[in-house]
Amino acid sequence: MSLLVVGSVAFDDLETPSGRRDNILGGSASYFSLSASRFHPVQIVAVVGEDFGPEEFQVFAGRPIDLTGLVQTRGQSFHWKGSYGQDLNEARTLETHLNVFADFHPDLPEAHRNASCLFLGNIDPVLQLDVVRQMARRPRWIALDTMNFWIDGNRGALLDVLKEIDILLVNETEARALAGDRNLIKVYQRIQELGPRILVVKRGEYGVSLFSPEGCFVAPAFPLEEVADPTGAGDTFAGGFLGYLASREDLSLETLKHAALFGTIMASFTVQQFGTAGLQALTDEQLKERIAAFKAMIQITAN
């Protein structure tokens, strides 16, 4: 009963108003699995190069993260270089070196084909669909992240895979581009026609809006005095959100609300430090404390 994630494991060079870091661990599957594994066992399917060493492997050790599907191959790992200005909502890509990721064709290990829950990180929708087809049986649910590059550049393939998807997680601009409408309620109606019955719109510092057949939920981001590095916030959210869902039996609105809360809190720890450092250092005590603080912040007692 595992949660399978297919995505990227990479190195990042990051520059933000708080400083810069080179060659630190990044990639959607890294953030996702470090976050999700707090709630449920995770299996990663991804590819890395020869530059991926013991130090990087060590980050995943001691956690319920199965690296059987993390293939190491000849060449260099995916490397992204980005910077952020004062508006931390928007990353500027300086360099993208796909390296071994350019030939990434996820080949699921036998044991992974029975995963009960599947998260398709933001990769080519053709590959995402291929992963769905490799599953031995239909997972309990499949969630997907994508980006404007695919929405604009390979819409046909994206629409094909969306038919198989239960939960779509995208940012606000992407949601609007995909649905061709600005109003989020209408965006959700359109997304439902395309396949997914649950939509999570990631809105950066404004939090997330969640739409399900039972109703909607809006959660703010956790207010922080310092945001050191917003990289990975979305994948960390997805990890907390889907990790919690994988640990539960249902997709009721109440369960989805809690999932959004855990995703939000996990993301808040990610952005407080560079790369995955915040997730690595996080203790259960800190997690519990912040969840309580966040609940108090959004709750209203009976009048």
Next chain:
Amino acid sequence: MSLLVVGSVAFDDLETPSGRRDNILGGSASYFSLSASRFHPVQIVAVVGEDFGPEEFQVFAGRPIDLTGLVQTRGQSFHWKGSYGQDLNEARTLETHLNVFADFHPDLPEAHRNASCLFLGNIDPVLQLDVVRQMARRPRWIALDTMNFWIDGNRGALLDVLKEIDILLVNETEARALAGDRNLIKVYQRIQELGPRILVVKRGEYGVSLFSPEGCFVAPAFPLEEVADPTGAGDTFAGGFLGYLASREDLSLETLKHAALFGTIMASFTVQQFGTAGLQALTDEQLKERIAAFKAMIQITAN
């Protein structure tokens, strides 16, 4: 024990993607009082011209809105012409005719000088301070709205009046400009140094963030399928927020949360129709229903 508002009562010409309306009732004090009077009696101090006729006065009739301080003078009323594109968060001003508002010097009627609560709508901070000085006794609290025009153009006078203020309501851009910081927690720290102990940051379709010495609260906007006209949303929020506060004894975080909820819901009715039509048509039943729906949307039951 009244809530006094000093602001504008005006005519608006509006164009939005949903249509256009000319010569409809507008102005901060109009939206504010129609909204606040649902919760507490309101006294308006404002000026209108000879073009302000029975039809406009009629809008305020039958509600606990005291128009003793609404002075009618020779000339035309303040007239604003604005338009909105698909991004309804941003109004484009096409024309501003101050008319009688250019010579507006609020002169509080004797009875108004004992108001227990005071809202200073967005006018020249010199006039805002003058109103504070006309009060016979210190109101229980004073709230203030302002805009970039004054923050950039008359910062000195604005800082003077801020010293007298308990509750500052501004939009996100204004809050950041005033405090000289992007991070809202730091913005709040700076605002407290300037005077106000409570800060409400209006974030349009993203809702509001509220900061008080006891803690913070973030409420999303009520999701709507159609927004006809965002004009007046901020003043309507202020009306519901401060109207509710005026009806209560305390400024505890719990009370502020409820106030933010009522402000948010009132604003949602305003933006569904042009001008003040949504506020005028609103029934108690509709208000009650939407408050319940909104609470359900932001609440999370115990895990």
